[in-house]
Amino acid sequence: MSSSHYLLRKFAFALLTIFIVILINFVLFRVLPGDPVRAVIGRNVKISAEVQQSLREQFGLDKPVFPDQFLMTMKQWASGNLGVSWSLRRPVAEILWSKLWNTILLIGLGQILSIVFGVVLGLLAGWKRKTALDAAALTFSLIAWATPTFWLGIILLAAGSTWLGLPTGGILSPQNVGKPLHTVLPDLAAHLVLPTLTLTILYLGEYMLIMRSSIVETLSEDYILTAKAKGLSQWQILWRHALKNAMLPIVTIIALNLGFTVSGAIYIETVFSYDGLGKLFQTALTKQDYPLLQGAFLLLAVSVILANMLADILYTLLDPRVKSS
Amino acid sequence: MTEPEPLLSVRHLTTLFEVNRKTYACALEDVSFDVYPYQTVGLVGESGCGKSTTLLSILRLLPPNARLSGQVFFKGVDLLSLSEQQMRAYRWKELALIFQSAMNALNPVLRVDEQILEAILLHRLMPREQARQRVHELLDLVGIAPQRGRQYPFQFSGGMRQRAMIAMALACSPSLLFADEPTTALDVMIQAQVLELLKDIQKKLGLAIVLVTHDLGVVAELCDQVVVLYGGKVVESGSVDQIYNSPQHPYTQKLLESFPDLHHPSSTLASIPGTPPRLTELPPGCRFEPRCFARFDRCRHEAPPLRQVAEKHYAACHLLEGKSPNAGSI
Incomplete structure (x- = not known):
């Protein structure tokens, strides 16, 4: 086909x-x-x-x-009309649209950081298996993955605001609201540090563990021995033969996680009073705002489905076997 | 006529695997044999006797917990004394390897011709365009239509994959080819085809082959010399004629009996009771002693040395003591 x-x-x-x-x-x-x-x-x-x-x-x-x-x-x-929110008295589509960007900023940043660090760390740990680096990375990832989101958020919030003087919540300081974006970038960045860090640590553990087991499995394959017998160096083996095969499972996880991005990290947005979709969902639910919830569900479902499709497309690019099966 | 220099000369090769800080598994002990140019040497024995380990030890492809000692001279250079980087220059360019299961030996997400091309370019043998031409010739040589090189391994049948593997092994025109049970995973018809191909290629290209197999029929058909391994040691080595017509070691005799004979098809096949020893708990004396029909007291305590029993025919058994024409060991 x-x-x-x-x-x-x-x-x-x-x-x-x-x-x-x-x-x-x-x-x-x-x-x-x-x-x-x-x-x-x-x-x-x-x-x-x-x-x-x-x-x-x-x-x-x-x-x-x-x-x-x-x-x-x-x-x-x-026609893009998702009704009017009962509690906020504004069109649902407009509310979702305005919060969507805040969430994409936070989750996108957190995902990119955790993917980059998680994949690299997992790769190194799996490659240098049974070394101190592997043991340290493994321990950190297991703890990070097992830690409850809200707990880590609260700890980081307390530590970061006390010792580093970082803002405790929100997206911008009150005096900066409504000013042009480029003038408030440092303030925005300061507000993003803690929630992004929380998110990065949480997902990093997952990505690292999956990448590690995937690369360990890949490196035990016969074709890796063939590559070594051909005279390739360790780096060449890793780069040309192992990486593409080992990336397959991680691509699925990344795409699925991205789908849930839009639901916002409800815990994180609540802990940090971050004005994104996650917090909006929570508000809509407590206020029984049906039109808003309906719109939110639709957005969530569609983004999960689109993310799945993205995973399929990436898979066909990475693995030639997918097309024929 | 002067004796030619051996291409590969394995001397006292011993391979230990570190199981944990105190325990070692002895996979190979004191293995010695020679491979001369244009010759085919068969390494035979049951599973777990160290046949594949011998090949991987020579190429230094074993996992990091392996400890090698002894010497492996290839064209006069001791491969075991080389740095990893120097060793890489020998791999594939001089010593290529074909695996048991070509199913998994090719990378599933890379096109077949790219995988062959990679080997040629890695060793900088020729410019890219010329190398592409060479890939075409190689595929043609093993009977694969060159345009099928654009396909992925999963689009190939088992036999075709093994052919592609052979084409890949020949890419750098090695002088020695290791074939680790190249036909085990294939059905009988394809087995015959692949063996025919190997024979053909050896004739055409004049390379030496070390063939690992437990199929004694294949050995009789293809090999000049045979090395019989048991429990990580050489128990007998000699020419095909010597091994088949006057096997000296009880293990070799039993191994031959357990294989169907075309001339006496009615005779029942013998099996050797028991299994090869575990590498972590090797018997102190002769390793075959627990399964040997001819054992006596000495076998349990003392490992027999390899004795010469005829010209270039060696066997390690206490029963041969005094029998040898000019006693000595290699």
Whole structure:
């Protein structure tokens, strides 16, 4: 099978999955208890039955859920309208969009750092197996991976703000909010240090452990012995023969983790009062803000599906065997 | 006629594996044999007798816990005394290796021709364009259509992979080829094809081959000299004719009996009871003593030296004491 054929099939499959997710997302919020009209107006506001009825008609809630309401919702989602948040009284799409960049900044930075350090450390540890370097890297990674996110966050927050004078939370200091971006970059960076560090340490452990076991396994393969018998140096063996094979498992993990990026590190954003998607989800959940949650679920699901597709594409580039199976 | 110099001369090669700080596993002890130009030498014995270890020791490809001693002279140079970097220049350029399972010996994510090309370019034998031409010729030589070199190993059948491996081994025109059970993983028809190919190539290119196998039929067909290993020691060595027609060591005799004979197809096959010794708990005397039909008291306490029993025919057994025409050992 040609590679374009394979990718096309993967793409069609992703679209189908997104459609199913949308369907579930729609049904889920229709079967949950609660009256949308009441929720919009507020629970304790007295309002006449006629006004309630006219509101229902205005929002199309008098029509049957299926197919009328469903088709109407689909039409609106397709045009980018995800509804209005009950608690924030602003369009859901707009809220998600504004928080998305904050989260991508934090998680993206943390992921890039943890991937680079985790992969390099895992590679070295696996290559120099049973040395002091390996033992140290292994111990650190196991502890890092096993540490609860919020606990590490709190410890780093306490230590960093006490001894290094780093800000305790938020994205910008209050006096800098609203100023042009390039003038507040140092302040932004100072706010990012602790949450990024927490995130990096947590993911680094995972990447390092997987990379290490993958390279150890790869180096025991017969083709590595062939490469050595050919007269290649250790570096040449590692670079030309081991790396591409050993990267296969890590690519999957990275892509999957990136998919969950958008959900934001809920713990980390909460601990550091970081104004991203994770904190938004938490707020939406506590306030039972259904339209906001619905939009958040959709964004989360779609990004996970897209990340999976990305993993498939990367796999075909790395491993020629994937296309034919 | 003067005797030609041996191409490879293995002397007292001993390989220990460090199991932990106190324990060593003795994989090879005092192994000596010669390989002359254009000759094929067969290394035979049961699994775990040190056949593959011998090849990997000569090429110094064993894991870091291996301890080597003795000498391995190749064209007069002791390979064991070279630095790792000097050794790398010998690998593949002078001594190439074919593995048992070509299935896994080729890198799955690299194209076959790139893997062959890599060997030629690594040893800087010729410019890239010329090297590409050479890859084509090599694939052609082993009976693979050169354009299939663009494919990946998984698109090849088992036999084709072994052919590709042979093409790769010939890439730098080595003077010595090690073949570690090259046909074990293949079915009978393909086995015959690959052996035919090896024979052909040896005739055409005039290289020496060291063939590791437990298939005595293959040895009889391809080899000039035979070295029989048991428990990491040479128990008998000689020409194919000497080994097959007048085996001196009880182990060699039993090994030959356990193989079907074309001339007496009705006779039942013998097996040797027991298994080769564990390398960490070797018997103090003769290593074959616990399984030997002809053992006596001395065998248990004293390891027999390798004795000459005829011209270039050596065997290590106490029963041969005094029998030898001109006693002595190598």
